[in-house]
Amino acid sequence: MLVVILMGSKGDLEHAKKIAQTLEKFEVPYVMRIASAHKVPLKVLEIIKEYENKDVVFITIAGRSNALSGFTDANTTKPVIACPPYSDKFAGADIFSTLRMPSGVAPLTILEPEEAALAAVKMLAIKYENLIDKIKKYQEEKRREIEKADEEVKNNG
Numbered sequence: 657m658l659v660v661i662l663m664g665s666k667g668d669l670e671h672a673k674k675i676a677q678t679l680e681k682f683e684v685p686y687v688m689r690i691a692s693a694h695k696v697p698l699k700v701l702e703i704i705k706e707y708e709n710k711d712v713v714f715i716t717i718a719g720r721s722n723a724l725s726g727f728t729d730a731n732t733t734k735p736v737i738a739c740p741p742y743s744d745k746f747a748g749a750d751i752f753s754t755l756r757m758p759s760g761v762a763p764l765t766i767l768e769p770e771e772a773a774l775a776a777v778k779m780l781a782i783k784y785e786n787l788i789d790k791i792k793k794y795q796e797e798k799r800r801e802i803e804k805a806d807e808e809v810k811n812n813g
């Protein structure tokens with residue numbers, strides 16, 4: 657099992673590292689790769705081919721005009737999660753290049769890096785059942801955070 661974090665530029669690395677941190681929590685192996693669908697499409701195809709025989713989920717990161725997620729999805733049988741870096745330039749309009757896809761192209765979009773990683777882990781857990789307990793533990797921690805916050809506000813708020 658492997659998560660391939662594929663980014664369009666080294667400028668996306670900080671965003672990619674946030675995804676990687678969550679995958680580390682789940683002890684899910686990952687690799688980070690850089691290739692731009694606009695500038696080096698053949699390299700993107702080579703990278704996709706490299707992982708085609710493995711149990712892989714791709715998480716694609718591309719800012720501005722995101723061709724990478726759709727391009728990757730159209731060229732692999734593996735699931736693709738688009739996690740573009742947030743930009744408020746041009747009223748956040750970059751996001752539309754991630755949300756609208758041609759027919760037959762289906763990358764999923766998750767904007768927050770931690771949750772993109774979580775979704776990848778859940779996909780892998782369908783086959784790698786040892787991940788199920790880790791997901792349950794993670795969800796329990798989230799529930800406890802709410803309970804703790806509620807207690808704090810109730811008593812001091």
Ligand SMILES: Nc1cncn1[C@@H]1O[C@H](COP(=O)(O)O)[C@@H](O)[C@H]1O
Binds near residue numbers: 664668693694717722
């Ligand atoms: N969409 C796209 C195609 N090639 C690179 N990008 C994205 O454009 C932003 C700036 O890239 P660069 O550093 O190449 O100018 C980065 O978020 C990168 O993923």
